[in-house]
Amino acid sequence: MTTVTPAAPTQLLAQTGLEARQAIRSGRWSGHTSGTAPHFVQGNVVILPEALANDFLRFCQRNPKPCPLLAVSEPGDPRLPRLGADLDIRTDVPRYRVWRKGELVDEVTDIGALWRNDLVTFVIGCSFSFEQPLIDAGIPLRHIAQGKNVAMYRTNIQTAPAGPFHGPMVVSMRPMTPANAIRAVQVTARVPAVHGAPVHLGDPALIGIADLATPDFGDAVDILPGEMPVYWACGVTPQAVVMEAKPDFCITHAPGAMLVTDLLDSELAF
Amino acid sequence: MTTVTPAAPTQLLAQTGLEARQAIRSGRWSGHTSGTAPHFVQGNVVILPEALANDFLRFCQRNPKPCPLLAVSEPGDPRLPRLGADLDIRTDVPRYRVWRKGELVDEVTDIGALWRNDLVTFVIGCSFSFEQPLIDAGIPLRHIAQGKNVAMYRTNIQTAPAGPFHGPMVVSMRPMTPANAIRAVQVTARVPAVHGAPVHLGDPALIGIADLATPDFGDAVDILPGEMPVYWACGVTPQAVVMEAKPDFCITHAPGAMLVTDLLDSELAF
Numbered sequence: 001m002t003t004v005t006p007a008a009p010t011q012l013l014a015q016t017g018l019e020a021r022q023a024i025r026s027g028r029w030s031g032h033t034s035g036t037a038p039h040f041v042q043g044n045v046v047i048l049p050e051a052l053a054n055d056f057l058r059f060c061q062r063n064p065k066p067c068p069l070l071a072v073s074e075p076g077d078p079r080l081p082r083l084g085a086d087l088d089i090r091t092d093v094p095r096y097r098v099w100r101k102g103e104l105v106d107e108v109t110d111i112g113a114l115w116r117n118d119l120v121t122f123v124i125g126c127s128f129s130f131e132q133p134l135i136d137a138g139i140p141l142r143h144i145a146q147g148k149n150v151a152m153y154r155t156n157i158q159t160a161p162a163g164p165f166h167g168p169m170v171v172s173m174r175p176m177t178p179a180n181a182i183r184a185v186q187v188t189a190r191v192p193a194v195h196g197a198p199v200h201l202g203d204p205a206l207i208g209i210a211d212l213a214t215p216d217f218g219d220a221v222d223i224l225p226g227e228m229p230v231y232w233a234c235g236v237t238p239q240a241v242v243m244e245a246k247p248d249f250c251i252t253h254a255p256g257a258m259l260v261t262d263l264l265d266s267e268l269a270f
Numbered sequence: 271m272t273t274v275t276p277a278a279p280t281q282l283l284a285q286t287g288l289e290a291r292q293a294i295r296s297g298r299w300s301g302h303t304s305g306t307a308p309h310f311v312q313g314n315v316v317i318l319p320e321a322l323a324n325d326f327l328r329f330c331q332r333n334p335k336p337c338p339l340l341a342v343s344e345p346g347d348p349r350l351p352r353l354g355a356d357l358d359i360r361t362d363v364p365r366y367r368v369w370r371k372g373e374l375v376d377e378v379t380d381i382g383a384l385w386r387n388d389l390v391t392f393v394i395g396c397s398f399s400f401e402q403p404l405i406d407a408g409i410p411l412r413h414i415a416q417g418k419n420v421a422m423y424r425t426n427i428q429t430a431p432a433g434p435f436h437g438p439m440v441v442s443m444r445p446m447t448p449a450n451a452i453r454a455v456q457v458t459a460r461v462p463a464v465h466g467a468p469v470h471l472g473d474p475a476l477i478g479i480a481d482l483a484t485p486d487f488g489d490a491v492d493i494l495p496g497e498m499p500v501y502w503a504c505g506v507t508p509q510a511v512v513m514e515a516k517p518d519f520c521i522t523h524a525p526g527a528m529l530v531t532d533l534l535d536s537e538l539a540f
Contacts, residue, residue, distance in 0.1 A: 178470050178471040178472050178473075178476065179469070179470065181471060182455055182467050182468050182469070182470075182471060183467075185452055185455040185456060185459075185467075186455060186456070186459045186467055189455075189456045189459075197452050197453075197455075197456055198452050199449070199452070200448050200449065200452075201448040201451060201452060201471060201472075201498065202448050202471075202472055202498050203448075203496075203498075206448065206496055226473075226476055228471065228472050228473075
């Protein structure tokens with residue numbers, strides 16, 4: 001008799017945000033959320049003590065393209081009812097990173113033991129929601145075709161500071177034909193809750209990028225003849241800005257292991 | 271006693287489309303309409319016999335970016351009530367050009383004597399309506415700053431043919447910074463009735479333009495360091511296509527002497 005050992009699943013199969021959160025909350029999934037609950041909005045998570053939270057809220061308000069806020073919790077309240085009636089931020093993210101004074105100190109699957117009455121949760125729009133409308137519009141995305149992470153670069157575009165939060169904007173770059181670049185401006189302008197229209201087109205030197213072949217984050221992708229690079233404000237910006245500010249205490253999602261919400265991507269488009 | 275002879279007016283001063291048409295209809299104005307009745311929509315005019323009109327209507331339907339139709343009359347009916355209750359196309363354009371077999375044979379200020387029961391009037395959106403939202407959005411337009419006509423180029427982008435109507439798309443080009451180019455895509459995408467979003471950005475060779483310094487129509491303008499050329503489908507396209515088809519009989523407006531309508535530019539935006 002032969003025993004077939006099933007391969008470990010590589011993706012959380014869920015049809016809705018609620019289904020995904022239930023699997024995560026029960027401990028059945030602690031991996032990435034790429035491809036989970038297609039068309040449901042996923043979010044980056046930043047949890048900060050209230051004293052810093054007010055500065056960070058003003059930072060997001062002043063920099064909506066890199067920091068599109070989907071929801072902010074009440075201080076000490078782990079719920080985010082606008083994103084899901086059952087949602088509990090202490091259990092509903094597959095993996096969390098815990099930071100003290102800007103240093104990564106732990107990676108956990110539940111933050112119940114770390115919760116405090118002064119913590120404020122920020123959920124920030126993520127590129128999964130942002131790329132789906134491009135794909136739906138028939139615009140090929142090179143990094144997806146090449147099975148890579150998107151290429152990201154630090155720029156010389158300064159964010160508007162607030163309290164201890166400041167620093168350069170990080171952009172993601174997607175090469176495309178000029179006709180697709182025009183269409184991509186139209187498509188992404190309709191989703192301001194996930195970075196909106198591009199911040200730049202064409203010459204990388206004009207925004208302080210020295211070499212497209214050496215991204216600061218993610219993977220370099222090919223740019224074919226007749227294509228132009230198109231740059232969007234990137235959700236790595238607030239993460240980089242928070243780490244730079246070295247808060248005494250901070251919790252974030254682990255890379256790729258996002259909060260899955262009840263919002264539909266299409267609800268974010270006007 | 272000194273007699274001061276007033277200078278001939280260089281602009282038809284009118285606050286509304288109706289006021290402009292009344293001045294034109296009464297013979298008080300036969301010049302260009304640039305700056306007349308600001309924020310009221312002006313249109314290019316093409317008048318064709320019914321036999322060809324059906325082909326031309328299909329041509330416009332298939333090529334909405336270069337040929338954005340504002341209105342089409344009933345055959346033989348000189349009225350266009352959607353553009354003005356009083357509007358009579360036989361008298362309300364300052365100057366008309368009369369064409370036979372593709373040759374310009376006359377320029378007149380009234381076409382009452384030429385009117386036929388089979389003529390169909392096409393009114394096509396014009397760049398005046400199209401540039402006003404860009405200016406309102408704070409995007410500087412070089413050709414206006416330099417007091418020039420916009421630069422226009424024949425491209426290798428083919429229009430979709432219909433009957434005898436076919437030929438390359440003509441584009442207008444406006445240089446701007448990448449940030450303004452992105453904003454201009456958003457602004458002009460909202461006015462599909464006047465050419466809509468650009469058809470190309472950046473490298474002119476990709477659409478068959480050999481040299482930006484030598485436009486096929488209009489005037490060359492400077493492109494400054496850090497700017498990119500942005501290209502829109504141009505209303506010269508249908509004019510070039512009609513002339514190329516050499517219809518037995520055709521009437522158009524004279525360059526710059528447009529039909530002024532009761533529509534507001536803002537009504538064309540969604």
